[in-house]
Amino acid sequence: MIILGIETSCDETAAAVVRDGRFVLSNVIRSQVDLHERYGGVVPELASRRHVTTIVPVIDLALEQAEVGPSQIDAVAVTEGPGLAGSLLVGVNVAKTLAFVWEKPLIPVNHLEGHVYANWLTLPGQEEVQEPSFPLVCLIVSGGHTELVLMRGHGDYILLGRTLDDAAGEAFDKAARLLGLGFPGGPAIQKAAERGRPGRFSLPRAWLGDSYDFSFSGLKTALLRILEQYQRRPPRRVTTRQPFPEYVAPEYGPNVPIADLAAEFQAAVVDVLAEKTARAAREFGATMVLLAGGVAANAALRQRLHELSPVPVRYPAPILCTDNAAMIAGAAYYLAQRGVRADLDLDVQAQLPLVTRTLIQTAVP
């Protein structure tokens, strides 16, 4: 079964062709980093505008690189949510139209489920990736999400914990703005941290007791307090002739220990993510740990999880960690097996959750 996947939930315009949920035939991603860099983060309105002009060429290229035509496509899959409404609607309307004209089934995919299923994918020319085994624990970490789930079978998710405030990737973005390291924050902080020493400063880890939930906003505030001692001018937004205010990096004195602070910040985020994920794997008898989402590309997180996890740790290739459409086409295959279909009235779901079940029910008073 050959599926065309389309993904426009945030700031990547992506289309891909995947066979049987496992084999990537093409994976085209147009990043918008150049567009959002000067704003220090994704500007939703600009993201949707860019999708409008890139979506058709991206789809065309994905089909061309996969060497398939519409007649060889068995279904069209699209991210219905969660994400930015104005961005999602571009992909959803385009996907619906293609399914209509080409007379193909339309499969709606949850963006978070897509990230999970990136772990099932083999890239062209690569050795075949083994199918993950159940039960497994999956940590989904990206700019918009931090969720720890127990997966007992295809489409069977139990939410163990999630962030109570900022997503991990969002925390990296905010810290990078404070440190003047640019956007996107994750790679920028990882790079700066290579030259730094964690532990020279002490930033808090929010363990939240036995909970599998996460919290990163206190960490960001603690970083801000330290940086203020060195600050000559804080980061700020300036209004230019553009309709959106631009980001101006902070100015610091010459002795500001950016690298050490980046290293400690990264260690603080990674410690909590890795420790809770490893603990969940032990508690629920997982056969493996999966990482998913943009922050899964972080080398320190991977290494820390390898150290702590009682079971093998798997993560997708970097190009499949970032937002992409191959993961959407991949997840769609398993959804199609279970008969999931949408009609032309499919709408975007900006707040769509991954899981409908939680492990611990709130006690009835």
Place this chain on the structure above:
Amino acid sequence: MGRSGQLLLALETSGEQVAMALYDGSVIGELLYDAGREHTATVLPRIRELLADNRRSIRDVGAVAVTTGPGSFNGLRVGMSIAKALSYALDVPLLGVLTLDALAYPHTALGRPIRAFVVAGRGRVVYADYRRQGVAWVRDSSLRSVRIEELAEGLMSQTVLAGALPGEHEQLLRGRPAIILPPPSLRQLRPAWIAELAFHRWRAGEADPVAALEPIYVHGGGAEIVPPVQLPVSYEVRSGQE
């Protein structure tokens, strides 16, 4: 490759009222409905119905027209996404139509200058002026964003106002000597006007680039003069007879 079908599908989603038409030199079928904010959920099902009701298939469509604004940003993106995907999947020409051009179009027969406008939110309107030049009608090259109260200011000769203001503001337009005010139903954007304008361009062999065509994003909040938006300056609004 490109189909030789004579049927043009026009689509307008820039406001709560969604408009669509099938046109082949005359109107085959039209639909105008109040979508509220449910554009993504409703537009494609209605296109399917419009085709079926008129015993046509999507494969009969030989050109796609879409309004480029000004209007609601997300609304415009719904129409633009559908129109682009239709043009791509059917391999047929795509034509963008400025909403203001379509609003002005039916009034050209009066021979008077026309000011077409749409409400832009935050108490503002965006307008463009049209005047006769020989046999053609020409639009000023820039759109202007003003407060609603200023819409009719500075009009010297008898000018047709094409567009609708929200309830209480309609009063502002009544009884002013410099204004010709057509009945409300002639000032509401109709599907066929968009189709007919696009049809002229299509027959003239014109088309817009499928990837690059963009809605016109007018920010109503600040500037008096909207900075140069990408308009085809030489674009002419022709009156019905040629």
